[in-house]
Structures are given as C-alpha cells and as structure tokens.
Amino acid sequence: MSSAALRTGGAPARGAARRAGPGVGRPGALWVLPGLVFFCLFAVLPLGLVAYLSFTSWDGLGTPRFVGGQNWSRLAGDGLMHQAVGLSAGLTAANWAVQTPISLLLGVWAAGRQRNRAVLAAVFFVPLLLSSAAIAIIWKSLLDPNFGPLAQIGPWLGLSDAGVLGGAGSAFLVIVLVTAWQFIPFHMLLYQSGARQIPESLYQAARIDGAGTLRSFRHITLPQLRHTVTMSSVLMVVGSLTYFETVLILTGGGPGTATTIVPYLMYRSGFVGWEMGYSAAIAATLVIAATAVSLVMVRLTGFGAMRSTREGM
Amino acid sequence: MNAPPAARLAAPTAHPGPGTRAPARPRRSRRPRPNLLAGAGALGWLVVVGVPVYALLIATFQRSEDYTARGPLTPPSDPTLRNYVAAVENGLLTFVLNTLLVTAGVVALVVVLAVTTGYAVVRSRARWASGTFLVFLLGLAIPSQAVIVPVYLVIVELGLYDSLTAIVLPTAAFALPVCVLILTGTLRDISTDLYEAMALDGAGPVRTFVRLVLPLSRSGLATVAVYAALQAWNGFLFPLILTQSRERRLITLGLFEFQGQYRVDIPGLLAAVVLSAVPILVVYLIARRSLVSGLMGVGGR
Numbered sequence: 119m120s121s122a123a124l125r126t127g128g129a130p131a132r133g134a135a136r137r138a139g140p141g142v143g144r145p146g147a148l149w150v151l152p153g154l155v156f157f158c159l160f161a162v163l164p165l166g167l168v169a170y171l172s173f174t175s176w177d178g179l180g181t182p183r184f185v186g187g188q189n190w191s192r193l194a195g196d197g198l199m200h201q202a203v204g205l206s207a208g209l210t211a212a213n214w215a216v217q218t219p220i221s222l223l224l225g226v227w228a229a230g231r232q233r234n235r236a237v238l239a240a241v242f243f244v245p246l247l248l249s250s251a252a253i254a255i256i257w258k259s260l261l262d263p264n265f266g267p268l269a270q271i272g273p274w275l276g277l278s279d280a281g282v283l284g285g286a287g288s289a290f291l292v293i294v295l296v297t298a299w300q301f302i303p304f305h306m307l308l309y310q311s312g313a314r315q316i317p318e319s320l321y322q323a324a325r326i327d328g329a330g331t332l333r334s335f336r337h338i339t340l341p342q343l344r345h346t347v348t349m350s351s352v353l354m355v356v357g358s359l360t361y362f363e364t365v366l367i368l369t370g371g372g373p374g375t376a377t378t379i380v381p382y383l384m385y386r387s388g389f390v391g392w393e394m395g396y397s398a399a400i401a402a403t404l405v406i407a408a409t410a411v412s413l414v415m416v417r418l419t420g421f422g423a424m425r426s427t428r429e430g431m
Numbered sequence: 432m433n434a435p436p437a438a439r440l441a442a443p444t445a446h447p448g449p450g451t452r453a454p455a456r457p458r459r460s461r462r463p464r465p466n467l468l469a470g471a472g473a474l475g476w477l478v479v480v481g482v483p484v485y486a487l488l489i490a491t492f493q494r495s496e497d498y499t500a501r502g503p504l505t506p507p508s509d510p511t512l513r514n515y516v517a518a519v520e521n522g523l524l525t526f527v528l529n530t531l532l533v534t535a536g537v538v539a540l541v542v543v544l545a546v547t548t549g550y551a552v553v554r555s556r557a558r559w560a561s562g563t564f565l566v567f568l569l570g571l572a573i574p575s576q577a578v579i580v581p582v583y584l585v586i587v588e589l590g591l592y593d594s595l596t597a598i599v600l601p602t603a604a605f606a607l608p609v610c611v612l613i614l615t616g617t618l619r620d621i622s623t624d625l626y627e628a629m630a631l632d633g634a635g636p637v638r639t640f641v642r643l644v645l646p647l648s649r650s651g652l653a654t655v656a657v658y659a660a661l662q663a664w665n666g667f668l669f670p671l672i673l674t675q676s677r678e679r680r681l682i683t684l685g686l687f688e689f690q691g692q693y694r695v696d697i698p699g700l701l702a703a704v705v706l707s708a709v710p711i712l713v714v715y716l717i718a719r720r721s722l723v724s725g726l727m728g729v730g731g732r
Contacts, residue, residue, distance in 0.1 A: 145550055145636040147557035153548030153607065154563050156540075160585065160604030161573055162566070167581030178583070224476055227469045238473055242480055243723070247711045249665035251683040252704045255690050256487050259697045299479065307723065331466055360574035363667050367687060381576050388580050389672055397580050404577040413572075 168405060171398035178392045189399040198375060198383060199400065205290070206380040210358040212294045213301075217354060221302045222347070225309020226339055239310070246303045254367035257296045258283075286376035289369050293377055296364055301357070305350045312346030313339065356408045380404060491515065491702040498698050514702035518689075523703055525678070526685035527710075529595060530664060533681060536599040537663035538656050541606050545655055548607075549614030550644050554626065554636075564615065570608040575601070579672050586673050597673040598666070598681065606662045610655040617651025618644065650721075657714065657725030664711060682707045 172189055174182035193199055228239040245253065263281025282288040316339065324334045362381040365371060371378035371386065378386070381404060388397030490498055492510040551557075552564045575582075582601045583592075591597040621643070629639045645652075670681040680688070689703050715722050 144630075145555045145640070147551070147555060147559055149547050149551035149555065149636070150557075150560055150563040153544035153611065154566065156544055157567065157570060157604050157607050160582065160601045161570055161578070161607075164578040164581035164585060165573055167584060168578055171580060171584070176584075178587075182584075220476070223469070223472060227466075227473055235473075238477060240719070241477065243715075244480060244484055247715055248704075248708050249667060249683045249686075251665075251667045251686050252707055255686055255700065255704055256483060258690070259490075259701060260483060260486060262697065299483070356572070356574060360576040362576060367690070384577075385579070388583075394580050394584075401577045401580055404574065408574050408577065409572055 165405065168398050168401045171395055172402045174395045174398075176394040178388075178394050182395065185395065189396045192396065193399050193403070198378065199380070201375065202378050202380045202383045205377065206359060209290070209294065209297075209379055210355055213297055213358045214351060214354050216294055216298045217302050217305055218347070218351060220298070221305035221350065222309050222343070224302070225306040226313045226335070226343075228306060228310045229313035239306075242306060243303050245300055246307075248300075250300065250361075250363040251367060253296065253300050254364050257292070257299075258368055261292065283369055284373055286373060289373060289377050293364060293368065296368060297358075297361075300364070301354070305354065308350045308353075309343065309346055312343050316342045352411055352414065355411050359408055359411070360404055487701055487705065490698050491705050493698050495696045495698050514698045515706065517699050518703040518706055521689070521703075522677070523682075523685065523706060526680050526682045527707075529679060530682040533595050533598050533602070534660050534663040536595070537603045537606065538659045540599065540603040541610050541659040542652060542656055544603075545607060545610035545614050546644070546648065546652065547640075548611050549618050549648075550636075550640055552611070552615050553618040564611075567608040567611045571612070573605070575605045576668060579668060582669070583672050592673065593675045593679055595674075595679060598669050599663075601669050601673075602663050602666050603659070606659045610658060613655055613658070614648060614651050617648045621647050653718070653721040654724045657718070657721045660714075661711070661722075661725060 171182055173184060173186060175185045175188070176182035224242065228235055228242070248256075261282050263284065282292050320338045320342070321334055324338055329337070360381050362379060362385060365377055365379055365382045366385065369377045371382050380400060384397050384400035384404065387393050387400060391397075486504060489504075489506050491514050492512070493507040494511055494513070497507060548563065548567070551560045586592055586597045586601070591600070625643055625647070626639065629643050634642065665683065666681070667683040667687070670684045671687075674680065674684070686700075686703055686707060689700050711722075
C-alpha cells in the first residue's frame with residue numbers, strides 16, 4: 119500500500135505535506151474531547167462529588183445540605199465502621215493469601231502448550247463467564263442449610279442447623295472461598311500470559327545445568343513473574359477493598375453484622391438507610407485507601423512508561 | 432503489507448494486524464517429562480470448578496420435589512425442562528431484552544469513544560492528547576463501587592433515574608479507561624510508515640481514521656467490544672441503584688429478585704441463572720480469543 123502510494127502520486131503529495139507542516143493528517147485535540155468529557159462527567163466528577171457529599175446531609179431526595187465535618191466525626195466514632203475496617207482488612211489479607219498461590223501455580227501450569235492443559239484451562243475459565251450475582255446465587259443455593267448438599271454432609275462436619283452462612287466465622291470463610299472461586303480464573307489468566315512471556319532459553323540453560331522442575335520454578339519462573347505478582351496483587355487488594363456484591367447477595371452483611379465490610383456498610387448507609395452524606399464519607403475513605411494502593415501500582419509496574427518508544431520516529 | 436484477511440470474522444485476533452504480536456512459539460513441551468504434582472493440583476482445581484457447575488446444571492433439570500428429596504448431586508431420573516419454561520414465563524425474557532439493549536448501548540458508546548480517544552492519544556501532537564492518556568490511566572484506579580452515591584446524584588439531576596440510559600452511561604464510563612488503554616496499545620502497533628503514506632496521499636485525519644485506523648485495529652476493537660459487553664451484561668451495582676421498576680430490570684437484578692421469590696424452588700432459580708449465562712457462553716464458543724483478552728482487560732498487556 120505504501121509503496122504504491124509513493125510511486126503514483128509521490129512527488130506532488132510530498133510537497134503538499136511539507137507545505138502543510140508536520141501535523142498534516144494528524145488528529146487535532148477535538149478527537150479526544152467526546153471521550154474525555156464523557157468520562158469526566160460520569161467517573162471523574164463523581165469522584166470529586168464523593169468528597170463534597172461527605173460534608174453534607176442528604177437523604178437521596180431534594181438537595182444536599184452542607185453540615186461541615188459532622189459525618190466525619192461520626193465516622194471516627196462509629197463502632198460498626200471500626201468493625202468493618204477490621205473485617206475489610208482481614209478479607210483483603212485472606213483473599214490475597216488464598217488466591218495468589220493458587221492462581222500463580224495454575225497460571226504457570228496453564229502456560230504450558232500441551233493439549234490437555236489447553237482443554238482443562240478452557241474449563242477453568244467457566245466462573246469468569248458468570249456474573250457476580252449468578253455466582254453468589256449458585257453458592258447460596260448450594261450452601262442452603264435445608265436443600266443444599268450441605269444439608270446431607272453438614273451434620274458429619276458438625277455444622278449447626280443454621281448452616282455455614284449462619285455462623286460468624288464460617289460466613290466470613292464462605293465469602294473468602296466464593297470470592298476465590300470467582301476471581302482465581304482471572305488471576306490465573308494474568309499469570310498464564312506472564313509465564314508465556316518468559317524466554318524458553320532460560321529454562322533450556324537451567325536444564326543443561328541440571329536444574330529440575332522445582333529449581334527452575336523457584337529460580338526462573340518466580341523471579342520472572344515479579345511484575346505479574348505485583349499487578350495481580352494490587353488488583354486483588356483494590357478489588358477486596360471495594361467489591362461487595364458477594365456479601366450483599368450471600369450474607370447481607372450478616373449474621374448480625376459479622377460480614378459487614380466497609381463497602382457494604384457504605385452501600386447500606388446510602389441505599390438502605392438513605393444517609394447519603396454519611397455513605398459518601400465511607401466512600402471517600404475507600405477511595406483514599408484504593409488510590410494509595412493504585413499509586414503504588416503505577417510506581418511498581420512502571421505503567422507510566424507504557425508510552426511507546428516508536429512514537430515520533 | 433495487506434490488510435488482514437477478512438476470513439474468520441468470528442475470531443478476529445486469529446489474524447493480528449501487521450506487527451501486532453510475535454509469532455507463536457513452536458509447540459514443544461516446556462518441561463522434559465510430565466509434571467505429576469502439577470497435574471494432580473490441576474485435577475484438584477477441576478473438581479473445585481466442576482462439581483458446583485455440575486450440581487448447577489443437573490439441578491435445573493429436576494423437579495423441585497425431587498431436588499429436595501434426592502439431594503443436589505444425584506442426576507435426575509426423568510429430566511424435565513419445566514424449570515426453564517417457568518423462568519421464561521416469570522418474565523426472564525423482558526430482563527434479557529433490557530440487558531441486550533443496555534449492552535448494545537454500552538458497546539456502541541465505548542467503542543466509538545475509545546477508538547477516537549485512542550487515535551488522538553497516539554497520533555495527535557496537541558498537548559492535551561497526552562494529558563488525556565494520563566486521565567484515563569489514573570481513571571483506571573477509580574473503583575465504581577466507591578462512587579455509587581454521587582453517580583446516583585448525577586443521574587437523578589439529569590432526570591434519568593429508572594431508565595435504561597441511566598445504566599448505560601456510568602457502565603460505559605467505567606469501561607472506558609481499560610478500553611482506551613487496550614486501543615492505544617493496538618494503535619501504537621500500526622506502523623508509522625502507514626500513517627505517513629496516508630499523509631503523503633493527502634488524507635486528513637478523518638480519512639486516515641476510516642481507511643487505516645479502523646481496519647488495522649480490528650482485533651483491538653473486538654477485545655474492547657467484548658470487554659464492554661461483559662461489563663454491561665454482568666453488571667449488578669448500577670442497575671441496583673439506578674433503576675426501580677420491573678419493566679427496567681436487567682438480568683442480574685432479575686436473578687437477585689428471583690432469589691427472594693423462589694426461596695424453596697432452587698431448580699427454578701438455577702435455571703434462570705443458567706439462561707442468564709447462555710449468551711456469554713455462545714460468545715465464548717465462537718470467539719474465545721477475543722473473549723479471553725476481553726476478560727483480562729488491561730491486565731493482559
């Protein structure tokens with residue numbers, strides 16, 4: 119295509135291009151405007167409004183009324199919030215500890231090009247196709263104390279009639295496990311593509327030196343996956359801090375308030391209790407925590423360096 | 432250098448544009464002998480994924496009396512489709528139709544906005560084109576859950592509460608950063624020579640966009656479309672807070688509502704869950720590559 123263009127209309131066109139300057143054929147700033155305005159209106163502006171609304175009192179109708187730092191001082195003394203912060207921190211740690219090793223191992227395994235691995239990996243993706251709502255409902259049905267499989271095997275395990283969702287500790291554990299079931303396939307995909315980028319020559323060299331599978335894994339795979347681990351971990355942490363659909367459907371924050379994590383408390387204050395200002399203060403806390411983590415992510419993974427070196431050549 | 436063949440439209444990434452990806456490595460086993468330990472672990476995970484999916488599927492073909500009596504792991508003796516029929520009769524089709532409308536809206540909006548923005552970010556000399564990239568990069572970090580209160584405020588102020596548009600707008604906005612990042616990646620892989628050739632031909636930005644950028648970014652566009660569609664199809668939070676009436680209900684929220692109604696009819700509920708996932712399953716079967724890269728979003732790059 120390019121050579122044909124040069125041959126037919128080469129000389130005059132070149133002159134025209136020079137006359138028009140180097141910007142010819144390049145899009146102007148107007149091209150970014152629709153996307154930028156749209157994104158700012160529905161994502162960036164709300165982010166700013168979180169901060170503003172956290173200083174107001176608003177019941178979802180009418181206009182927000184400025185009340186100063188009332189929500190914030192209430193938040194600082196709210197026992198439910200203190201409990202929620204603890205639960206969220208625990209959930210984040212538990213999610214990371216459960217999901218990282220499993221997805222790393224599965225991802226590295228699935229990176230192999232063998233046929234059986236490809237087939238099994240395709241099955242492993244199934245949870246990714248289901249919505250959070252669907253997954254939570256499936257598990258709620260399976261864990262139903264009267265009709266689920268646990269109704270039969272529960273007594274052997276010494277579970278009470280209330281089922282696993284009826285006890286504080288076991289409900290928390292269920293949240294961790296269902297979240298893992300839902301998100302491990304995603305992180306497995308990350309590790310799979312990370313592991314496929316490791317040069318084969320490293321493994322060949324190790325094999326010549328007599329290193330076995332385990333040593334290759336420890337001294338080549340793990341260090342080479344450093345960036346993938348960072349990225350996956352950060353996505354996991356930010357996700358665990360803000361995601362609450364599973365809690366909403368599976369436990370409703372209960373039993374009692376035993377699984378009321380921070381984002382669920384935010385949802386409940388806002389859309390059940392209609393204290394939007396207070397809800398916004400909790401949301402602002404979440405944004406600050408999530409942003410802190412994300413900034414670390416940009417630092418560690420060098421996302422800012424994603425700009426191509428080829429531009430301008 | 433020709434445009435990629437239009438042969439397999441279903442899986443556009445099977446034919447990446449010029450220079451998008453290194454050729455696949457030769458199919459050779461990475462390790463000298465089978466790794467039994469890893470194989471056992473993988474089989475273990477197969478059980479973890481497989482058993483619930485199996486229980487889900489067989490439950491939907493049982494009468495609810497049988498399900499209660501025989502337990503969820505026994506295959507039905509006389510399979511029935513009546514749970515699926517019941518789910519459809521309970522208004523599932525309305526929910527599916529609403530979800531399709533929302534998904535189409537989100538995909539259209541996201542694809543158009545992401546590709547124009549991506550084009551400008553990659554090719555524009557204007558200063559705020561690169562500033563825009565930074566905005567989307569930081570925008571990746573905005574968790575949608577954390578801004579539901581102000582999004583609700585914005586939608587109410589726009590007078591859109593309880594409409595399908597109310598769901599489309601924020602869903603599209605939160606899908607946009609990932610899509611812009613994916614497309615800037617794709618567009619940077621288009622050779623500078625091709626842009627220069629277009630410029631030498633006297634093509635303006637619009638013609639370059641239509642004749643060069645769109646055809647050569649097809650794999651990226653497919654990924655972006657699939658990603659946006661998944662966000663819309665599986666989205667739960669925005670429908671939950673931004674709509675109210677039954678006529679505007681989307682599939683995920685419909686399932687949530689069914690769950691309240693069907694407390695004892697678990698097979699009926701699970702049949703609805705299965706039906707809700709059928710469209711995605713179909714996409715998975717016909718366009719697995721796009722779906723997988725779409726699922727990973729920016730994580731795949």
